[in-house]
Amino acid sequence: MRRALPLAVLVCAALDTLLTRLALAHRPHGLALPLQLLLAWSVFGLLIALPAWLTDRRLHAPFTACLGWLAGLVVVHHAAAARVRAGDGPALIAGATLLAAALVVGGVLLLARTERRLAGRRWPGVTLLVVSLLLLPPADGLRSPPLPPAAAPAAARPNLLLLIWDTTRADHLQPWGYDRAITPHLAQLAERSATWEAAYSASVFTLSSHVSMLTGLPPSLHGTTLRHQGVTAESVASQLRAAGYRTGAFVGTSVLAAGRGLERGFEVYDDQVDPALCDSHVWALIHDAQVVAARFVPALRGNGNPNRPQDFQRPAREVLDHALAWIREPDPRPWFAMINLFDVHWPYLPSKDATALWVRDYAGPMNGYLFRSDSLAPGYRPDAADKQHIVDLYDGEMWELDGAVDRFMGTLLDGPSPPDVLLTADHGEALGEGDHWSHDDLLLAQTRVPMLLLAPGRAEPGRREGPVSGVDVAATLLDLAGVAPQPGANLSHSLLAESTPGRFLFEDDLDNVLATNDAHAVIRGRLRLTRRDGRETLNDALDDPLDEHDLSAAQPEEAAALRKMLDSLLSAAKAVDEGGALQNEEALRALGYLGN
Numbered sequence: 001m002r003r004a005l006p007l008a009v010l011v012c013a014a015l016d017t018l019l020t021r022l023a024l025a026h027r028p029h030g031l032a033l034p035l036q037l038l039l040a041w042s043v044f045g046l047l048i049a050l051p052a053w054l055t056d057r058r059l060h061a062p063f064t065a066c067l068g069w070l071a072g073l074v075v076v077h078h079a080a081a082a083r084v085r086a087g088d089g090p091a092l093i094a095g096a097t098l099l100a101a102a103l104v105v106g107g108v109l110l111l112a113r114t115e116r117r118l119a120g121r122r123w124p125g126v127t128l129l130v131v132s133l134l135l136l137p138p139a140d141g142l143r144s145p146p147l148p149p150a151a152a153p154a155a156a157r158p159n160l161l162l163l164i165w166d167t168t169r170a171d172h173l174q175p176w177g178y179d180r181a182i183t184p185h186l187a188q189l190a191e192r193s194a195t196w197e198a199a200y201s202a203s204v205f206t207l208s209s210h211v212s213m214l215t216g217l218p219p220s221l222h223g224t225t226l227r228h229q230g231v232t233a234e235s236v237a238s239q240l241r242a243a244g245y246r247t248g249a250f251v252g253t254s255v256l257a258a259g260r261g262l263e264r265g266f267e268v269y270d271d272q273v274d275p276a277l278c279d280s281h282v283w284a285l286i287h288d289a290q291v292v293a294a295r296f297v298p299a300l301r302g303n304g305n306p307n308r309p310q311d312f313q314r315p316a317r318e319v320l321d322h323a324l325a326w327i328r329e330p331d332p333r334p335w336f337a338m339i340n341l342f343d344v345h346w347p348y349l350p351s352k353d354a355t356a357l358w359v360r361d362y363a364g365p366m367n368g369y370l371f372r373s374d375s376l377a378p379g380y381r382p383d384a385a386d387k388q389h390i391v392d393l394y395d396g397e398m399w400e401l402d403g404a405v406d407r408f409m410g411t412l413l414d415g416p417s418p419p420d421v422l423l424t425a426d427h428g429e430a431l432g433e434g435d436h437w438s439h440d441d442l443l444l445a446q447t448r449v450p451m452l453l454l455a456p457g458r459a460e461p462g463r464r465e466g467p468v469s470g471v472d473v474a475a476t477l478l479d480l481a482g483v484a485p486q487p488g489a490n491l492s493h494s495l496l497a498e499s500t501p502g503r504f505l506f507e508d509d510l511d512n513v514l515a516t517n518d519a520h521a522v523i524r525g526r527l528r529l530t531r532r533d534g535r536e537t538l539n540d541a542l543d544d545p546l547d548e549h550d551l552s553a554a555q556p557e558e559a560a561a562l563r564k565m566l567d568s569l570l571s572a573a574k575a576v577d578e579g580g581a582l583q584n585e586e587a588l589r590a591l592g593y594l595g596n
Helices: 004-023 032-047 049-059 062-085 090-117 123-135 184-191 206-215 236-242 281-296 316-327 352-358 384-413 472-481 556-572 585-590
Strands: 160-165 194-196 246-250 268-270 335-341 420-424 451-454 462-464 505-509 519-524 527-532 535-540
Touching: 004 032, 004 049, 004 062, 004 281, 032 049, 032 062, 032 281, 049 062, 049 090, 062 090, 062 281, 160 206, 160 384, 160 472, 184 384, 184 420, 184 451, 206 236, 206 335, 206 472, 236 246, 236 335, 236 472, 246 316, 268 316, 316 335, 316 384, 335 384, 352 384, 420 472, 519 556, 527 556, 535 556
Parallel strands: 160 335, 160 420, 194 462, 246 268, 246 335
Antiparallel strands: 194 451, 420 451, 505 519, 519 527, 527 535
16 A cells, blocks of 8 residues: 555646646646646555555555545546536536446446456556656647748738737726826827727627637627637638748736637637646546635635635736747748737736825725725615725726836837737726626727827827727738738728728627627717617617617617617627537636626
8 A cells, every 4th residue: 555545646737737638738838737737646645544444445456445535536536526607506416426337336446356366466567657758748749730931031010919918907007097107108099199089889798809819800700709609610720821821829817728629729718817726637536625714614715715825817927928939939921910918907906116106095995806805795876986896806907017018118119119009998897887897898998099100100199089999900010920810700890991980890799698688889970879788779889888878769870870780780699509508617606797
């Protein structure tokens, strides 16, 4: 038993390492993953030592007894957890658990028989050698090789940077009229850039909005939503890569993790926001053990996210450092980098320095975790002081993000071959207006976003009225690179082109657990027709932030034109299969997209 238990731990850690590496082949792999898994499996080894010893007394197969308990815990848990995530009832969950347990027992009996036959031979040494090889970091052969450079000389195409400030509403930024100086560096950048007064996100969910930016399609057409997170539409990353660009994406949230298709076209997709251990099979067991423990121990609840060290996001400085290291690699090709910065997303937890500068005195119960806070009574209704405090916390995080981006941009813009920069947000955020919070509707605070283009010689600095949309990112990037867009149902317009009078823009809120809660909007000029909860309203897109003043009766012809265009879009949209399953559900729940 003294030799069998360490060997079983090594086998489990090696197998988990191999499976995790295969599932995440796009990531570079070092020793962190196997070392963390060795530690985790060793802890479980200590926990099962006694039951394994008792089992061995019946089986007379110590290695099998240890391996059966270690692997059996994970297998049985996975079977039960899969049925829970599928929403099955207790009978199906119990049935899946019993079936998995029966398979484990059968496997243990077969393995025990084999072990007894091999008793006294040198198979433990051979097993140890194989396990050691599996634990070593693999060569980069698991990663997809880059496409060869295009025939055109690298100097013929500019470097491109798409910088996305996640959850950033335009009216909390100085270039868009905010009266608090929380983004002084962005204000300086805006003076050198073209900026758009009326810019709207295509969606109010991180994944679907990023897909719209990279494909030039609203969610109704590209079909990627919270319920259906697969990405099938081709992105500009693939087109730029085929044109000779090296392409890299650097994201600050697990909502954008690879595995759905957003990573296609990127040679490097940097999406590891948590320790490598959190991607393994054993972590699922640890994760759920923490959740169960938090139900009984209030101190472990973690404001709705008891899972430590996993929090499904990482700070801007780390994301930007990784991007800068990639940009500096000695490669003659021009580069395209997409960077997502998640810092001002809920929860709002500014640093001490930011708090001292921007958070005013407050003695109420609200904190940056909002309604998931452990200290907030159920059903609490915030007052004006509470809402102001949340605004201060949000502003503090924005100030920190502005500083982090400034350090990164200073290095790029002052260096050789500075990039053309397109800066925007995937959606905004409601901060208590009309008792609305987060980004789960099509209100102005949730869809009006910054849009800034720094392209010397291509885009003259100054303010533009718009309106423009997040779907315009795709055409703009291709235009900057001199790459012709592919034909198809593309609603993207380059920001470098002349504005199109009377153009229609679309917004979708399809990121709900139930399709009955979905909403759509179409914008032309300053007017927006919104369809939600079975009714339509026509509102001024900029002067009616809560959609309170319906203009349909006063402007029936405009309402009819917008309604006709929205109906045309929806009739062209592909049907969404309601049988689709949520992906990355724990990340969505931990980041506030799903209830507890």
